[in-house]
Amino acid sequence: MQLNQKLVSTNKNPAEYLIVDVNQDRAQVAIVDMLCDPPKRPKAQSFDWVQEKLASKELKLEEHDHSDLLMADDSELKPSWIKRRDAAYLAISSLVEDPYQLDQYFYGDPSGILARLIKESGRSRKWVQASINRYFRYGSVPNALLPHYEELGKKYVGPEKPIYKEDGSTCLKSKPGIDTQYGNPFRYITVEDKQNIFELSKKLKDLQEVNLKDLYEDYCKEYCVVLIRPEGAEDDDVAEEFYAVLPRVRLISPRAFKRHLKKCIGTLEFIRRRTGSILYEKDHAGKPGLAAHGLRGPRSRYEIDSTTADIYIRYDYTNDEQLSIGRPTIYFVIDVVSSMIVGVHVCFHGPDWHAESQALFNAFTDKVEFCGQFGIEITHKDWPCADICNELTLDRGTENSHNAITSVLKGKIGIKAANFNAYHRGDCKGTVEKAFDIVQGKAIPQHEGKVYKAPKKEDAHPSRGAVYTYKQFMQRLIREIIHRNNTAAKVDNHNFEMCRDEVGLTPRDIWNWGLKQSIFPPIKKSKDALLYALMKKDRAMVTAKGVRFRGVFYNSPEVMALKWLDKAKNEGHFEEEIRYTDVNSSHIWCRHPEDKKKLIQMEITERSCQYKNRLWAQVLAHQETLKELLALLDEQRFSERVLLNMSLEELDNTVKEEVRKLKKSQAVSPDKTVRERKQQHGDMEKQVQYQDLLIAMEDAANFTETPDPHVVGGDELLDPTYKRKNVAA
Structure with missing residues (x-):
């Protein structure tokens, strides 16, 4: 047994005693009943009594932790608290600081000790005795005499049920707060009300469309409505019942309801039910980890994402009017370990795989040529990112189809895995999401074409004030990216080795250091290989008419040399794996079956020339329109075929009637006079055609063309009614 241990009951009878002193010579302990409020004075018990209780397992020993106020420094306490503590300790210090006095107080004759303390302090008997009891109950140190304000109200549970007077009115004697100035007051909250609110809180699943006022009405509708029958009506009488809401003096206030409802649900759970689990994890959950956890260095993992720029771009193909072509989509590819922006792409379509593939292509290639396209001269040291990553993290969006990602993984460009985030969890790519906020805020200046979250109502729409062209915007964006990569401080990305080697804090410093520490050299691929892989x-079908993909036929000299069309015509159609791009339908590509490093580029044949140089979206839309036209034509063809068959059947019947009147030869051998009649019929056709030719030539000689009024002249020629005239007539 030690000081500040507890003897706690193990049965249904509650008991809890704190050991405040152990006297080995007397074989006794001094204990305080912790369940008494206010605290009582310590009592002495023998070791035998304690051992008997422990042996019978009626009591057991437990450790006890006192309030944190015991270790508080005076600088952390209020002066009024210190004043009350010092006054109480001064009154009992002669007792608690004298071991002989304490021994007498616990185990001997305490008579005269309390009277002496009362006389010396000039305080009342109740005040001195309460100070002694509080001193031992709360830790036996001076800070035990501090007022325990932190516990006020925590143990109060309120009345079990509301109390009503004899006349039926509610007793508001114990109602807290100020009196109601206007109208009837609400009653106080009870344990029964708290239980009802707790039951209501368990039924609330989705709080997105519900406010607390509506919940209070639901609570009153369920728990504060009574069913009323007419006075004097028997149980077997047919009487119209009705419901009535309890008067205000029998209702708890909305404020009390809201306060206790929030306690039942909890602040965090209330937010989760209001926003949903996904948005809670995204916007309200704590995130102690780093995105770079478990990664070995730069190029380990790239994140790619897109956002719509808060700016309208000016249409630069006109000089006399300020026009806009819309808001561009910005794609960033960022290295997780170094936070380096390694690739960028800005376009006006998407989000789609074509735009993402262009951003990845930019991330995997040198930036000197890319920046030169926009008139910015840099060196490789300014933006030293032209390496392929090991892993890639993407959104689980429709633009990232299985086929597109498979082409990346199996395109032999060195990417080991693609990680898909959960739906609606952009926070899983926090590195690139934060880069959007920083770069967009700096790269887009304040002007008429910028999009604001809360625009002024009197201002014109930003699409009316576009200032920067696409090239000018790219110049600003590239400069901001280079500035961020070379100057941003990434303290959280530093590890022990970087600090040891005195590596700088910028993303470029971390990137360069990580590449030097890498055991394996960076992966380099040609532009052709990257474009094919991205x-x-x-799958396309090889037919005798060409390689058919989405209803469009392609061909190339390499395909003819491989005799694919001949094989398809004689042995049957077969499939080949191809690559294509959404932005142009003129070409598709495939690997050469004999030389895997060689690409075969196929072009649209004349059979499908109407689809040349078109977006695939346009091609597919035209094919849907063509299907509609073919269906309508098929309906027309069927109707006209039925009418034609009826007409032909009528003609066949007429011919049969005419033939029935003619004499028919009974011979079965070929008719030898057929050739002579054929010759005669041919001569007659020639004679008719000759007569038609003579008439046509005679008509041509008798007609003249109307003169051109702009060439010949003459007022009569300006008459619009002047036409050809027959000279002979």
Whole structure:
């Protein structure tokens, strides 16, 4: 047994005693009943009594932790608290600081000790005795005499049920708060009300469309409505019942309801039910980890994402009017370990795989040539990112189809895995999401074409004030990216080795250091290999008319040399894996079956020339329109075929009637006079055609063309009614 241990009951009879002193010479302990409020004075018990209780397992020993106020420094306490503590301790200090006095107080004759303390302090008997009891109950140190304000109200549970007077009115004697100035007051909340609110809180699943006022009405509708029958009506009488809401003096206030409802549900659970689990995890959950956890260095993992720029771009193909072509979509590819922006792409379509593939292509290639396209001269040291990553993290969106990602993984460009985030969890790519906020805020200046979250109502729409062209915007964006990569402080990305080697804090410093520490050299691929790997993959059917993909036929000299069309015509159709791009339908590509490093580029044949140089979206839309036209034509063809068959049947019947009147030869051998009649019929046709030719030539000689009024002249020629005239007539 030790000081500040507890003897706690193990049965249904509650008991809890705190050991405040152990006297080995007397074989006794001094204990305080912790369930008494206010605290009582310590009592002495023998070791035998304690051992008997422990042996019978009626009591057991437990450790006890006192309030944190015991270790509080005076600088953390209020002066009024310190004043009350010092006054109480001064009154009992002569007792608690004298071991002989304490021994007498616990185990001997305490008579005269309390009277002496009362006389010395000049305080009342009740005040001195309460100070002694509080001192031992709360830790036996001076801070035990501090007022325990932190516990006020925590143990109060309120009345079990509301109390009503004899006349039926509610007793508001114990109602807290100020009196109601206007109208009838609400009654106080009870344990029964709290239980009802708790039951209501368990039924609330989705709080997105519900406010607390509506919930209070639901609570009153369920728990504060009574069913009333007419006075004097028997149980077997047919009487019209009706419901009535309890008067205000029998209702708890909306404020009390809301306060206790929030306690039942909890602040965090209330937010989760209001926003949903996905948005809670995205916007309200704590995130102690780092995105770079478990990664070995730069190029380990890239994140790619897109956002719509808060700016309208000016249409630069006109000089006399300020026009806009819309808001562009910005794609960033960012290295997780170094937070380096390694690739960027800005376009006016998407989000789609074509735009993402272009951003990845930019991330995997040198930036000197890319920046030169926009008139920005840099060196490789300014933006030293032209390497392929090991892993890629993407959104689980429709633009990231299985075929597109498979082409990346199986395109032999070195990407080991693609990680898909959960739906609606953009926070899983926090590195690139934060980069959007920083770069967009700096790259887009304040002007008429910028999009604001809360625009002024009197201002014109930003599409009316576009200032920057696409090239000018790219110049600003590229400069901001380079500035961020070379100057941003990434303290959280530093590890022990970087600090040891005195590596700088910028993303470029971390990137360069990580590449030097890498055991394996960076993966380099040619532009052709990257473009092939980043294009979409699909299957095309080889037929005798060409390689058919989505209803469009392609061909190339390499395909003819491989005799694919001949094989398809004689042995049957077969499929080949191809690559294509969404932005142009003129070409598709495939690997050469004999030389895997060689690409075969196929072009649209004349059979499908109407689809040349078109977006695939346009091609598919035209094919849907063509299907509609073919269906309508098929309906027309069927109707006209029925009418034609009826007409032909009528003609056949007429011919049969005419033939029935003619004499028919009974011979079965070929008719030898057929050739002579054929010759005669041919001569007659020639004679008729000759007569038609003579008439046509005679008509041509008798007609003249109307003169051109702009060439010949003459007022009569300006007459619009002047036409050809027959000279002979």
